[in-house]
Amino acid sequence: MAKKIPQINASSMADISFLLLIFFLVTTSMDVNQGLARRLPAPVPPDQKVEDTEINKRNLLVVKINSLNQLMVQGQLMEVRQLREEAKKFILNANDDAFYPKLYEEDFGAPFGVVRYTRDHVISVQNDVDTRYQSYLDVQNELVAAYNELRDECARKYFHMPYSELDEDTQKRIQKIYPQKISEAEPKNYGGGK
Amino acid sequence: MPALNTSSLPDIIFMLLFFFMSVTSMKEVSYKVQFTNPQATELTKLEKKSLVRYIYVGTPTAEFRKQYGVETRIQLDDAFADKSEIGDYIINERSAMKESDQGLMTVSIKADKETRMGVIADIKQELRRAYALKISYAATQRTSF
Numbered sequence: 175m176a177k178k179i180p181q182i183n184a185s186s187m188a189d190i191s192f193l194l195l196i197f198f199l200v201t202t203s204m205d206v207n208q209g210l211a212r213r214l215p216a217p218v219p220p221d222q223k224v225e226d227t228e229i230n231k232r233n234l235l236v237v238k239i240n241s242l243n244q245l246m247v248q249g250q251l252m253e254v255r256q257l258r259e260e261a262k263k264f265i266l267n268a269n270d271d272a273f274y275p276k277l278y279e280e281d282f283g284a285p286f287g288v289v290r291y292t293r294d295h296v297i298s299v300q301n302d303v304d305t306r307y308q309s310y311l312d313v314q315n316e317l318v319a320a321y322n323e324l325r326d327e328c329a330r331k332y333f334h335m336p337y338s339e340l341d342e343d344t345q346k347r348i349q350k351i352y353p354q355k356i357s358e359a360e361p362k363n364y365g366g367g368k
Numbered sequence: 369m370p371a372l373n374t375s376s377l378p379d380i381i382f383m384l385l386f387f388f389m390s391v392t393s394m395k396e397v398s399y400k401v402q403f404t405n406p407q408a409t410e411l412t413k414l415e416k417k418s419l420v421r422y423i424y425v426g427t428p429t430a431e432f433r434k435q436y437g438v439e440t441r442i443q444l445d446d447a448f449a450d451k452s453e454i455g456d457y458i459i460n461e462r463s464a465m466k467e468s469d470q471g472l473m474t475v476s477i478k479a480d481k482e483t484r485m486g487v488i489a490d491i492k493q494e495l496r497r498a499y500a501l502k503i504s505y506a507a508t509q510r511t512s513f
Binding site: 184185187188190191192194195198199202207208209210211212213214215216217301302303304305306307308310311312314315318319322358 | 374375377378381382384385388389392406407408409410411412413414417420474476477479480481482483484485486488489492495496497499500501502503504505506507508509
C-alpha cells in the first residue's frame with residue numbers, strides 16, 4: 175500500500191487572499207485618467223521674430239476671459255453655455271454671411287462631393303493671468319464640443335452613424351472639413367484685476 | 369450541524385482580487401499637493417499609461433503647509449518643483465523612453481480647478497519649449513451644466 179500523503183491545510187488560504195485583496199484595494203485608485211486633449215503650438219525659435227500673421231477679421235472669432243471669469247465673444251458679453259452654438263455658427267457659416275468666415279469650395283471625394291467650408295477660420299482664446307482654471311477649461315470644452323458636434327453631424331449625414339464609430343481614415347477625412355483651429359495667445363492682463 | 373464547506377472561498381476571493389487588479393490602476397505617486405479636478409464633457413481617455421507623464425498643480429497638503437505655505441505649487445513625480453524644472457524633467461523622461469514612443473508622449477496636467485491661469489500658462493510655455501506638445505487637461509466627466 176502506498177504511503178498516504180497528508181493533505182495540505184488550506185484553511186488559511188482564504189485569509190491570505192483576503193489580505194492581498196485588501197492590499198490592492200488600498201493601493202490602487204479607481205479613477206480612470208481622462209482629460210481634455212489639446213495640442214500646443216510648436217515653440218518659436220528665439221532667433222525668429224514674432225510676426226503677426228495677417229488674419230482677415232471675418233475669419234477670426236475672439237474669445238476673451240477676464241480675471242472675473244466673464245466671457246466676451248467678438249466684443250460682446252456672453253454666457254459659457256451660449257458659446258457652443260455661437261462657435262458652431264461661426265465655423266459653419268451656413269448662410270454665407272459677410273461677418274462670418276469666408277467659404278471655400280473644395281472637392282473632398284465621395285461621399286462628400288464638393289463641400290463649402292470655412293478653411294481659414296481661427297478661434298482665438300485669450301485669458302487673463304487671474305482667470306480660474308475651471309472657467310478656462312469650460313471655454314476650451316465648449317469649443318471642442320462645437321467641433322465634435324459638427325463632425326458628428328457630418329458623420330451622421332454621410333455615413334449614418336456617429337463619428338466615434340467611424341474608422342480612423344474616415345474620421346481624418348471629416349476632420350479635414352472641420353479642422354480644429356483654436357489658437358491661444360500669450361496671457362495678458364486684461365483689466366478687471368491688478 | 370455539518371461544517372460549512374469553505375474550500376472554494378480562496379478561489380472566490382482570488383477572483384475578486386484579479387477583478388480589482390485589472391480594473392484599477394496603481395497610484396502614480398503620493399500627492400503632496402491637493403487638487404480637485406475641473407469638470408468637462410469632451411473627455412478622451414489617456415491610452416497608454418507608459419506614455420503619460422503627470423504634472424500636479426495645487427496647494428500643498430496640510431502636512432506641507434507649514435513649510436511651503438498655501439500658494440499654488442507644482443509637483444513633479446514625488447517632489448515639489450519650480451516651473452523652470454519642468455523642461456528638464458520632460459526631456460529626461462522622454463529620453464528614457466523607447467525612441468519609437470518619444471513622439472507619442474503625453475503630458476497630463478492635473479491642476480486644481482481654482483488655479484489661476486497664470487500658473488497654467490507658465491507650465492504650457494515650459495512644455496512648448498521642451499517640445500512636449502501633446503497635452504491633456506485632466507478633468508472629470510460632467511453630464512451637463
